[in-house]
Amino acid sequence: MEQLLQEAYQRFEAFREVLKTRGLREADAMTLSTCSASGRPTSRVVLLRGHDAEGFVFYTNSLSRKGRQLAENPYAAICFYDDQGAQQVLIDGKVERLDDQVTDRYWNSRARESRIGAWASTQSEVLPDRATLEQRVADYEQMFVDVVDVPRPEHWFGFCLVPERIEFWQGRLARLHERDVYELQNSHWVKYHLYP
Numbered sequence: 001m002e003q004l005l006q007e008a009y010q011r012f013e014a015f016r017e018v019l020k021t022r023g024l025r026e027a028d029a030m031t032l033s034t035c036s037a038s039g040r041p042t043s044r045v046v047l048l049r050g051h052d053a054e055g056f057v058f059y060t061n062s063l064s065r066k067g068r069q070l071a072e073n074p075y076a077a078i079c080f081y082d083d084q085g086a087q088q089v090l091i092d093g094k095v096e097r098l099d100d101q102v103t104d105r106y107w108n109s110r111a112r113e114s115r116i117g118a119w120a121s122t123q124s125e126v127l128p129d130r131a132t133l134e135q136r137v138a139d140y141e142q143m144f145v146d147v148v149d150v151p152r153p154e155h156w157f158g159f160c161l162v163p164e165r166i167e168f169w170q171g172r173l174a175r176l177h178e179r180d181v182y183e184l185q186n187s188h189w190v191k192y193h194l195y196p
Contacts, residue, residue, distance in 0.1 A: 120137040
């Protein structure tokens with residue numbers, strides 16, 4: 001790993017450690033923004049489920065709105081925000097599908113109820129009423145009643161956002177914020193600062 005990218009990852013780890021000490025309900029929550037082929041953006045909060053030299057990992061139903069958008073346009077952005085520390089980390093890059101072995105390993109770590117829920121939800125489709133969802137959950141619970149390890153649906157898998165740009169934003173008085181950017185340019189990482 002290039003030295004500047006390693007430095008950015010170390011800064012990100014320090015940021016996450018601070019979030020964990022705050023006792024947040026979801027310290028791994030991040031805003032994920034995707035775009036359709038026509039350029040219409042959408043954002044939602046998802047959970048970071050791992051990161052390493054390859055990138056930042058999350059899992060989802062590929063038939064969901066975000067999954068469909070990623071199929072149309074494989075570029076996305078994620079944002080972590082710390083209100084108490086007035087900090088943000090903004091990361092964007094290309095999103096790649098994880099291989100089945102990695103996805104299966106994570107799937108097998110999930111609670112049985114979460115696995116059933118993934119089968120029952122046709123994520124992002126119109127739901128006529130709550131009773132319909134509850135009935136689908138009951139149907140899948142019955143379908144898998146004798147199955148110890150509920151299998152992974154073929155449309156559910158992991159994604160890895162491979163960073164091309166990482167920005168660390170620190171709020172300051174008079175809105176004179178600090179912005180440090182690490183960016184991949186011509187196959188090498190560079191670091192620079194931005195006006196607030």
